[in-house]
Amino acid sequence: MARPMKWRKVCSLPDSNRFGPLDSTVDAQNLIQMTVDEYEAIRLIDLEGFTQEECAKQMNIARSTVQGIYVSARKKLADSLVNGKLLLIGGGEYRLCDGSGNSCGRGCRRHRHRRGR
Numbered sequence: 001m002a003r004p005m006k007w008r009k010v011c012s013l014p015d016s017n018r019f020g021p022l023d024s025t026v027d028a029q030n031l032i033q034m035t036v037d038e039y040e041a042i043r044l045i046d047l048e049g050f051t052q053e054e055c056a057k058q059m060n061i062a063r064s065t066v067q068g069i070y071v072s073a074r075k076k077l078a079d080s081l082v083n084g085k086l087l088l089i090g091g092g093e094y095r096l097c098d099g100s101g102n103s104c105g106r107g108c109r110r111h112r113h114r115r116g117r
Helices: 036-047 052-059 063-083 109-114
Strands: 008-010 031-034 086-089 094-096
Touching: 008 036, 008 052, 031 063, 036 052, 036 063, 036 086, 036 094, 052 063, 063 086
Parallel strands: 008 094, 031 086
Antiparallel strands: none
């Protein structure tokens, strides 16, 4: 029997989900799809300063899973920046947190926005 999928906890969806060159034309060769959970790993580790272990706890997944997600996300970011490709963020295996603070850690954007920061 297959192991049940463990959803990755994400605090909020990105404010913008499309990034790239201003003169970009959308075609399959110039398009990179980043999942919401990859976006969350980049946000927590690179922006919020979390370690991979802290990120794993926040997202409710194993540290080895975070490492894989993070490596994939950084490769996509680099490809977009270096090769001038359009980056779209969407999809993935995630669930949004409720923003209550009870299940969210210090990196929760929803909790921070609600408190007026």
